[in-house]
Amino acid sequence: MSNKNNKIPFSEDNYTHNINRLNERKLDRRGFMKTLAGAAGVFAISSIPWGAVAAKELMGLGEKEYPHKKIADVDELPIGDAVEFKFPGAHDDAILIRLSENKYVAYQNACTHLRCPVYWVKDQGEMICPCHHGKFDVETGSPTAGPPRRPLPEIEIKVKDSAIYAVKVKRYEA
Structure with missing residues (x-):
């Protein structure tokens, strides 16, 4: 039986041409959590202006003529x-x-x-x-x-x- 079907058609050192194999696992659990916390922080900070607008509208509702x-x-x-x-x-x-x-x-x-x-x-x-x-x-x-x-x-x-x-x-x- 021949192993022709199981042979990788390119060099095993660089089996994908668009990914640097040495950096594939650069994002570990700690990096993922930092990214997640950073995204949550960006979302929270970006929602502050809208919250301020809503609070201003609600606070002034009774005074609005x-x-x-x-x-x-x-x-x-x-x-x-x-x-x-x-x-x-x-x-x-x-x-x-x-x-x-x-x-x-x-x-x-x-x-x-x-x-x-x-x-x-x-x-x-x-x-x-x-x-x-x-x-x-x-x-x-x-x-x-x-x-x-x-x-x-x-x-x-x-x-x-x-x-x-x-x-x-x-x-x-x-």
Whole structure:
């Protein structure tokens, strides 16, 4: 039997033309760990600017005044009634309630428990989340019953020229 099929067709000292055989195992475990730690460090440092931008945006969220959005005219909203609107964005549901002649309150109307919609029940004088029987105080937005633990985010409003405008979302105070 002949070993013609098992013979390497080139010199055994340089069996691959593009790899320096003496440096093949230059990256050992210690070198690999250094490379891994260095890559993790580069990633961590490169993410700092984005974290700073995000923190700045979150910290200033309560202070940000949005373009004033007209909700309703004063004479269109009877005392005790509510109107739903979008603020600050097109997908942010909110509710405005007229409590007396000159007193209005507005909140984002997503429950702080699981984001279910919150409804104004005029007969009971309560804001209710039907998903888990959560209730909120209409004067403060604070939870009064059910699983919610945080108040509804309040929306600052202004009355100007017989119209009611949403101005900004107030910062949550812990």
